[in-house]
Amino acid sequence: VAVGNEFHLVAPEHLQYEQPSIVQGSRIDVVAVTPWLAPIVWEGTFNPVLLDSIYKPKNITIIATVFAVGKYIMFLKRFLETAEQHFFVGFKVHIYVFTDRPNEVPPVTMASGRRLIVRLVPTAKRWQEISARRMELIQMVIEEQLPNNRNYIFCLDVDSQFHGRWGSESLGGLVAVTHPGYYRDPRSKFPYERRPSSRAYLAPGEGDFYYCGGAFGGLLQEVHHLAKTCRHNFEADAQEGIEAAWQEESHLNRYMWINKPSKVLSPEYLWQDFKPRNPEVHIVRFSGVVKNYADIRPN
Numbered sequence: 001v002a003v004g005n006e007f008h009l010v011a012p013e014h015l016q017y018e019q020p021s022i023v024q025g026s027r028i029d030v031v032a033v034t035p036w037l038a039p040i041v042w043e044g045t046f047n048p049v050l051l052d053s054i055y056k057p058k059n060i061t062i063i064a065t066v067f068a069v070g071k072y073i074m075f076l077k078r079f080l081e082t083a084e085q086h087f088f089v090g091f092k093v094h095i096y097v098f099t100d101r102p103n104e105v106p107p108v109t110m111a112s113g114r115r116l117i118v119r120l121v122p123t124a125k126r127w128q129e130i131s132a133r134r135m136e137l138i139q140m141v142i143e144e145q146l147p148n149n150r151n152y153i154f155c156l157d158v159d160s161q162f163h164g165r166w167g168s169e170s171l172g173g174l175v176a177v178t179h180p181g182y183y184r185d186p187r188s189k190f191p192y193e194r195r196p197s198s199r200a201y202l203a204p205g206e207g208d209f210y211y212c213g214g215a216f217g218g219l220l221q222e223v224h225h226l227a228k229t230c231r232h233n234f235e236a237d238a239q240e241g242i243e244a245a246w247q248e249e250s251h252l253n254r255y256m257w258i259n260k261p262s263k264v265l266s267p268e269y270l271w272q273d274f275k276p277r278n279p280e281v282h283i284v285r286f287s288g289v290v291k292n293y294a295d296i297r298p299n
């Protein structure tokens, strides 16, 4: 790989793999590209060995952020243990845990090249506060990184677990995940913020997909812009006494409408444990665990 050219996609010589075709896709039951020509990642549309062989030599680090505030600390162990088995195995991974209970962070053995970084955050009185501060803390973590580095970040919900590979196929400039609850619905049913007074507003007839607040990512610079924008809009709304329907998820959806993601991940990348698998979902890679809100949220 030529120096200075290291982010072009270059596969090693002599790698043998199945011949690709432009007329016969392995998946005909799903759409694998958006109208703005971003790939939509479904099982069967990519070759994991080929992708890993392209990204491994680049020596990138994948940052993951996860918030475990208050009782949500109980979800951290399963999140971390399953991440170890499925999330960017063989890559350098730095997982940032934001918590008010650092003493309760479970000991989890991590493979070499993988690190856990614990950050103290204040205890929240309202669960919406956590949602409000997530974008700010993500913005700050990115600002601590070396400027101009070409690493990637994924921001994930802690009340979730990995079941299958989540790897280099998910890398892209700006990456969003389609919400498992709405991906078959018309946009009129999406729970976007519908009040024009909010900066998260989407008008009828607007919006591509309904994206999850529980998983998004991309290159550091791109996610920095996203976090900064969503934080600003969230705070400006708050100043005017307005909180979007689904907090930062609503702002994220507005952002992704204006700034189209360069890669869209199918609901394989965020399913819900209570939801039976639909036939087009051949594998669940990551899913939200079943939880009782009344038991675990501050109010």
Ligand code: UD2
Pocket: 066, 067, 068, 069, 070, 071, 072, 073, 127, 130, 131, 156, 157, 158, 159, 212, 213, 214, 215, 246, 247, 248, 249, 270, 288, 296, 297, 298
């Ligand atoms: C949805 C989104 C979530 C967020 C939220 C906004 C998905 C799967 N989930 O989930 O990302 O956009 O709507 O309302 O897309 N947390 C704590 N302590 C708390 C409460 C929350 O640490 O007391 C953190 C934790 O990392 C959790 C995340 O905030 O995973 C999101 O909160 P949630 O899971 O309760 O939100 P939920 O399931 O309504």
